[in-house]
Amino acid sequence: MLSSRLLLLRIVLLLVVLFFAGRLAYLQLWQGTDWRRVSAQNHLRWVRAPAPRGRILDRQGRPLATSIPAMTVWLVSGEVRRDQWESLLPTLVGFCLYPNAAAAAPALEDCRHFTSYVPVR
Numbered sequence: 001m002l003s004s005r006l007l008l009l010r011i012v013l014l015l016v017v018l019f020f021a022g023r024l025a026y027l028q029l030w031q032g033t034d035w036r037r038v039s040a041q042n043h044l045r046w047v048r049a050p051a052p053r054g055r056i057l058d059r060q061g062r063p064l065a066t067s068i069p070a071m072t073v074w075l076v077s078g079e080v081r082r083d084q085w086e087s088l089l090p091t092l093v094g095f096c097l098y099p100n101a102a103a104a105a106p107a108l109e110d111c112r113h114f115t116s117y118v119p120v121r
Helices: 002-030 032-041 082-094 101-112
Strands: 063-065
Touching: 002 032, 082 101
Parallel strands: none
Antiparallel strands: none
16 A cells, blocks of 8 residues: 555656656757747846936026936946957947047956956946
């Protein structure tokens, strides 16, 4: 009686393990390219944050504080191939983050020293 229950439990566990292994193989081998394409499309996140306030005026109507649009770029050095580091300088200058390539070079060199998965502002 005990050995038949133990045999049944082993068969059930084997079927569960085979089910999960089959599902894993199906997702990785047959649908792997589809999931790789989907992950490549969603690695960039555009975040729109509304301005925390509008214009603040004094009693004569002169602006004391205004909202100015700003942009922040985060660089993850592990996502940049080694042969693309040289083309990254003109891109940063093109985004108007730095006035020229000479000003961007030290900041880009600092990014190389961080861990490859840590985003650097």
